[in-house]
Amino acid sequence: MPSLELASIDDFLGPRDSRFLGEGFKRVEHSLTDLTISPGADGSGGIEATAHLAIPGLWSRKGENQQKPHLSSIDVMLFAARLTGLYAAHTFGLDPDAPFEVRSIDMKAGSSPDEESLEKFPVSGRLVAAETTGDQWSTTLDCRVGSLSARLHAAHGAGRRQSGDSQAYYVAEELPGPWNDRPYGVPHDARQQLLTGVHVTGDGGEEGLRASAQAMLVPDGAEAARDKAQATMIDAFVAAMQLGQVLLYTLDGIDRAGSNNLWMRRTRITAAAGAPDPGDDELTARLGQARLLPSPSGTWRSAELSGALHGVQARASVVHLLNPSSENDSRGGEGR
Known part of the structure; x- marks a missing residue:
């Protein structure tokens, strides 16, 4: 698969203000x-x-x-x-x-x-x-x-x-x-997770898709001010799943506007073992175990998405419908 470069994740997923995992x-x-x-x-x-x-x-x-x-x-x-x-x-x-x-x-x-x-x-x-x-x-x-x-x-x-x-x-x-x-250290609505410099690579197979981006945690109301706090588990989860959406949609050649909801069947998130390295704000994500699952409602794509930011690890088993029939065209989930 050829590499993909994006100045901002919004260039692929659309304006963050209208996305669930954005705002x-x-x-x-x-x-x-x-x-x-x-x-x-x-x-x-x-x-x-x-x-x-x-x-x-x-x-x-x-x-x-x-x-x-x-x-x-x-x-x-x-x-x-x-x-x-x-x-x-x-x-x-x-x-x-x-x-x-x-x-x-x-x-x-x-x-x-x-x-x-x-x-x-x-x-x-x-x-x-x-x-x-x-x-x-x-x-x-x-x-x-x-x-x-x-x-x-x-x-x-x-x-x-x-x-x-x-x-x-x-x-x-x-x-x-x-x-x-603030059960995760910072109120979940207090800052933005801005992802820039998105880079997607792959070796041509479904098991080799990877992505990275620079993550900025910016307090709401301070567009240019950098928040120096470590990423919370919610920050890391939200950021990693957005990068995971890019991997999934790139794999099947679809865009978010025409996609069905992404259902997270199982999810595990673990906190960092210690403080992150100063200046290391790279978010990484990987797609694995991608499968196509035929059903009466259409073909489903299942995969494992994993990502990390500031040592916080997030992993989710996800599924979404690729080509729905007229009787069934959506299923509940996170990737909105």
């Missing part, structure tokens, strides 16, 4: 109410709540068509992190300024996209393990968010106490802390 995901508002937290042993402790999504602005548009919103992997990342932090805050008496860092998350999609009742739906988390020795403790929860599931592991400060009592909270903010507004 759309930042317009989604998340909240949790009616919480019940029940401390317990591994496998029995848990948290239940009601989740709410509000989308006051454009979610995603392809060509002239606005896409129907549905529950996304980013929504799951945010809710799972909040559930884990809230469980730990109540159970261990974490202070509002206690450190909290998501170290890994594994997500699995349901059999169909969640498009209805997004304004109010149940979510829950079940304790998998808690480490409560030393100066840094950790909590791992298996979470259910709509039809999607996630296992999230977070490190946090040592608790002041350990509670065995269940308690109800009307809103999540009754347990203040970074898990509510």
Whole structure:
């Protein structure tokens, strides 16, 4: 496959303002109410709540068509992190300024996209393990968010106490802390992920497609100011999946405006082991295990997308419909 050079990823995917992975995901508002937290042993402790999504602005548009919103992997990342932090805050008496860092998350999609009742739906988390020795403790929860599931592991400060009592909270903010507004270190809507100098290469086979780009994390409202902070897991995921879209669409010779939704079946994101090298802002991505899957609705393309930025690793098993029949022309997913 010949190489592809782009000054900006927008030259291939279109204006970021109309794309979900550009600006759309930042317009989604998340909240949790009616919480019940029940401390317990591994496998029995848990948290239940009601989740709410509000989308006051454009979610995603392809060509002239606005896409129907549905529950996304980013929504799951945010809710799972909040559930884990809230469980730990109540159970261990974490202070509002206690450190909290998501170290890994594994997500699995349901059999169909969640498009209805997004304004109010149940979510829950079940304790998998808690480490409560030393100066840094950790909590791992298996979470259910709509039809999607996630296992999230977070490190946090040592608790002041350990509670065995269940308690109800009307809103999540009754347990203040970074898990509510910045569970990944920086609010998910606080900055742009700008990708320039995109370079795509391949050896002519479906297993050899690679891409790289320079990533700039720019605070909203400061177009020219560089944000020196390390990429969060959301930054790296959003950036890597956009580069992955370029690889997928290049492989099959299609453009985003004419594409169907990209469904992320399984996703794993892991935090960096340490601070990134100064000045190393290269984003890399790779496409592997590409397959064509014939079906009554048309031919599906499946693949593994992987990427890395500042040491944060993201990997997703994805699928999208290439040539739909008249009866079925879309499927829920992330690549909008």
